[in-house]
Amino acid sequence: MDLQTLLQQMINGITLGSTYALIALGYTMVYGIIKLINFAHGDVYMLGAFVGLAVVLMGANIWLAIFVAMLACLCVAVTIERVAYRPLRSSIRLAPLISSIGVSIFLQTLMTLLKGPQPVGFPQVVTNTIYTVGLVKISTVQIIILVVAAVLMIGLQLVIKRTKMGKAMRATSEDLRTASLMGINVNAVISFTFALGAVMAAAGGVLVGMYFNSVFPLMGVMAGLKAFCAAVVGGIGSVPGAVLGGLFLGVAEVLGVAAGLGSYRDAIAFGLLILVLLFRPSGLLGQPEQRKV
């Protein structure tokens, strides 16, 4: 592989990786706060793609589509949390997990019933010109993805580090009970976390739908799992870790395919996941777990 191909593949990998990162943020934040692997998150992403598609079909531009998808997914995620996870907060760890799988099956079947199982194409909403920068080519769609992802991630970082709600989120993820003793409305914080995660995933859904030109009810399954891997690789519970993990897996996947491992595409992310876990059990940027007696 010469330098030009390598750089080109890096650009493609970073584009794919930033969509993984957008989804991974939702997994990592929710896990950081209530230690729940939210398997319905991938389906929230799928819903975002469908809402975005519907808005675009009504003749709106891509920005409006992303915005509406975000709002819709926010409502859905907060409702899911309220109905399926909140009653289970004090029960055994596996109970909300099973509940999230139930929600995931529900959403997938619902969308299959409404839209049919076949992939739907995404209309061309932006004129896709290809720019040549030095050695590499980059398309308008890729630029949009990179810019939107970067803006959202910086925004999220600002929310977490600079706002009062962000401070409450950090306190809650440190220790839920102590945070509630300090007068933090823990339920509101958890709802807010789900909402933030869903907003990121919705944007990711619309962008991926546009990038790969296909939206289908099961699109959240593999993307969600890989994004979840990304969150774990980066260190689950860590926001910069999710971004790093997403980019890492995206680049690795694209380079792997370019190196002729195309048929093993889906295994690359999981192989890396196992390797990282074996050498750094708490992920690249995660805090090592303390074992207390």
Place this chain on the structure above:
Amino acid sequence: MDDFLKQFINPYYLQVLMLLGIYLIAALGLHLITGVTGQLSFGHAAFLSVGAYGAALLNIHLDLPFLLCLLAGGLLAALAGVFVGFPSMRLSGDYLGIATLGFCEIIRVVFMNLEITGGARGLAGIPRETNLLTVYILVILTIVTIYRLQNSRFGRALVAIREDEIAAECMGIRSIWYKVGAFAIGSFCAGVAGGLYAHMLQYLNPADFGFVRSFELLCFIVLGGLGSISGAILGTTILTLAPEMLRFSAEYRMMMYGTLMVAMMIFRPRGLLGGVDLRRLIRSSFRSRDRDTTTPAGG
């Protein structure tokens, strides 16, 4: 036996009953890993697929007798279980679950690309050897074995690891060996179940053994009540038969299945039989009846 039964039961329901038995064997294996030892496994379907492909390929290519194929499939799966169990020395809790999930997906992709397994087209032409009698003899054998195992020195060590690994190690339990052992036995069950599955459907497709199947098995044991054999049996029975019972709702079937899972968790978060000890329940109900009859009037 099957021909005899076919006079009474519709062959389709016979198939469902066999599938139930197969899932029972696999779920009991997972029960040992997750329910008894407390090691989260999202990759049980991988062991099922190793057993299924192993047994089917041995039968097709080497023409070995059916029971030997089942045994070999089980042993192959147990080997895979040991292979996965070793990383569990370093990982705990959710991280172990995630690693097993990754393992499950890798196995699926490998089977999808190998020449000998027929790739994505699947493996066809497996002789039909599984019948209801074999399945249920093996189910009973598994239940008895797991029950005996759970109440042995080995089983008590596993429960100790589940309750508190550090305390268990302080008591002189080499938790690594016990955990790997639990993985090996649990995967053996899954492997045998896989062999039965292969020889029932006569066709295998890697897509059937994705992580969705793993979660299904996990749901079986959690919904019934994690950590109890009767719970695992009840959960498996309900969730295997539910899609058949819900058939009246046609295309809304899976939607109702999902809702059912959420509702069952919300109303019985510890599982249907969670916290219920059947033996004690039966014993105490007998005892209270005894007391009623032996207590002198007015005493």
